[in-house]
Amino acid sequence: MKKNILLITMMIFMTCAVFAQKNYLEESKEAKTKRMQWWDDATFGMFIHWGIYAVPAGEYNGKGGGAEWIMETHKIPTSEYEKYAAQFNPQQFDAKQWVSIAKNAGVKYIVITSKHHDGFSMWDSKITKYDIMDASPFKRDILKELSDACKSAGIKFALYHSIMDWHQPDAKSKGSIHQNTANPDFNKYREEYLKPQLAELIKKYDPAILWFDGEWIPEWTEEQGKDLYNYLRNLKPSLIINNRVGKGRDGMQGVKKYKDAAGDYDTPEQEILAGAGQDYWESCMTINNNWGFVKADHNWKSAQTLIDNLVDITAKGGNYLLNVGPSAEGLIPGPSVERLTEMGDWLKVNKEAIYSTKGGHPYNDGPNIRFTQSKDGKSTYAIFNKAENNELVINAVQPKEGAKIYMLGVQQPLEWSKKGNSAVIKLPAVLPCKYAWVIKMN
Numbered sequence: 001m002k003k004n005i006l007l008i009t010m011m012i013f014m015t016c017a018v019f020a021q022k023n024y025l026e027e028s029k030e031a032k033t034k035r036m037q038w039w040d041d042a043t044f045g046m047f048i049h050w051g052i053y054a055v056p057a058g059e060y061n062g063k064g065g066g067a068e069w070i071m072e073t074h075k076i077p078t079s080e081y082e083k084y085a086a087q088f089n090p091q092q093f094d095a096k097q098w099v100s101i102a103k104n105a106g107v108k109y110i111v112i113t114s115k116h117h118d119g120f121s122m123w124d125s126k127i128t129k130y131d132i133m134d135a136s137p138f139k140r141d142i143l144k145e146l147s148d149a150c151k152s153a154g155i156k157f158a159l160y161h162s163i164m165d166w167h168q169p170d171a172k173s174k175g176s177i178h179q180n181t182a183n184p185d186f187n188k189y190r191e192e193y194l195k196p197q198l199a200e201l202i203k204k205y206d207p208a209i210l211w212f213d214g215e216w217i218p219e220w221t222e223e224q225g226k227d228l229y230n231y232l233r234n235l236k237p238s239l240i241i242n243n244r245v246g247k248g249r250d251g252m253q254g255v256k257k258y259k260d261a262a263g264d265y266d267t268p269e270q271e272i273l274a275g276a277g278q279d280y281w282e283s284c285m286t287i288n289n290n291w292g293f294v295k296a297d298h299n300w301k302s303a304q305t306l307i308d309n310l311v312d313i314t315a316k317g318g319n320y321l322l323n324v325g326p327s328a329e330g331l332i333p334g335p336s337v338e339r340l341t342e343m344g345d346w347l348k349v350n351k352e353a354i355y356s357t358k359g360g361h362p363y364n365d366g367p368n369i370r371f372t373q374s375k376d377g378k379s380t381y382a383i384f385n386k387a388e389n390n391e392l393v394i395n396a397v398q399p400k401e402g403a404k405i406y407m408l409g410v411q412q413p414l415e416w417s418k419k420g421n422s423a424v425i426k427l428p429a430v431l432p433c434k435y436a437w438v439i440k441m442n
């Protein structure tokens, strides 16, 4: 008798345990800090916008405009746009080569578009035939190849996923040009398409981050965002999710409009916070003018600008998510690779001032000096991109009398002196790198 009672009690307990969803919206600050640690230390990620929109490459019927937005920009009917899937056959795609480019650039995590607004699934999805395996001649699981290559190289693999979907009938906002059902049932799309695809992505590719976008549609609400956040964290407790999972993002400036907005970090886009960030934040930017590949877009940002951005963002306590838009052939454009290589060469000399640091307090000293700090607070790094008379004058931070001051990449300590409230540091005759240099002060 006693044995039966014990057995029944255990079964009830186990059943409750299985169905007891944890509420991660009430996660403690300590637990979140622990979960975000690798991301906070990583500082530099690569964004990849890749899809069948690479086939038109920013041109439709002889007219430019729209990269990953080309379906909307040119009001391309779904049946017309689907034809790009049948032309998408990136035979030069080599996941290991892409990951090697990222690793050499000093990138610590890669966020690739699993599904952008056009609704095309860049993986072998069992939920739809509108995917790389069934609708394209390529028939290779791109996300599987890339996630495997990332794992082998020690780079975190992550996914961008659009809530907005111009292909799924029930996802189409009423009145949108793509609407082709009288009464789209958004709840049906969310529960029977969006969530099952996300569960599939977590199970198959184990992403470290889910980077949501397209949350601005009228059908999506903060409540649905909170529900989705909790659903996903229960599937993978260590998952990191950006603040576009809900409706809490304040436009392109990307910070939370209210304290309990769903999502783990803020997402300024094509801009850098004006001052030091108050929460976890990541600035996503293009390397030219477009996210997706545009054959006519040769407006590449200089290596100087990209390194200045990385330094400014790091000094303000943020992460830099820099985008590449591969071609329909599966190649990351050469000018992107050149600039990423320059960033990697710079980081090889100066990584100590970037990875696993805290934003400086203050974060700057005029327009050309930024500060970061070691996590233990024992070292301050002054990162500068301009100096006159072969010396650097620092006012905002005062080294201790007699402190040894170094430049990263240079063996010998530097000569320096105090002049009033300034520290005047003599720079070495031969500098260890291009673009910007780091003074280390203990």
Ligand code: FHN
Residues within 6 Å of the ligand: 068, 069, 213, 214, 269, 284, 291
């Ligand atoms: O509409 C998207 C756009 O295509 C791109 O993905 C950027 C980068 O995150 N986000 C949205 C525009 O804010």
